[in-house]
Amino acid sequence: MTISLHGKKQKLFFAAAAAVLAAAILFLVSAAGTGGGIAGETNQQRVAFLAQCGWQVEKEPVSAREVAIPREFSKVYQNYNALNQKAGFDLKKIAGKTCHQYVYRVTNYTSKDEVRATLLVCNGKIVGGDISTAALDGFMKPLREMKAGSSA
Structure with a gap:
């Protein structure tokens, strides 16, 4: 099964995926302890x-x-x-x-x-x-x- 996204839906999907990825990276960096x-x-x-x-x-x-x-x-x-x-x-x-x-x-x-x-x-x-x-x-x-x- 494949999902086909076009136009605005595709841009929205990638923006949401980028936001989730950025949030995950921030969480991992803050959870790393005293590194920052x-x-x-x-x-x-x-x-x-x-x-x-x-x-x-x-x-x-x-x-x-x-x-x-x-x-x-x-x-x-x-x-x-x-x-x-x-x-x-x-x-x-x-x-x-x-x-x-x-x-x-x-x-x-x-x-x-x-x-x-x-x-x-x-x-x-x-x-x-x-x-x-x-x-x-x-x-x-x-x-x-x-x-x-x-x-x-």
Whole structure:
């Protein structure tokens, strides 16, 4: 059985097929993990990203260390991942990997408590983080709020 398409129908069919192919390619690229993403290898790139999110920070991090992202997420990590998903990140993409954690002091948050911006960087790309205080009645918020369907 063959299908014969002519004129407008043929053009419409090829346009639809091209759109499906483009969507599939975009899905595969975004599912590949940290291949694209937000540059965060240098301190300048990290500070610039935080500025794009609306956060002014001191020029140097107050701490930097390696952290292991678990393969299986505990309830705490599930909650932290949910917070990161609000910012367009998904820590499941880096489960089982070791990343760098950079903590910066935020200077433009109106609070009596010290507010910090934490960034997770894996393979030179920013893959997560948060804005938080260490106070007993403190808070933890996404780095930014993304619209539904957006990603980092």
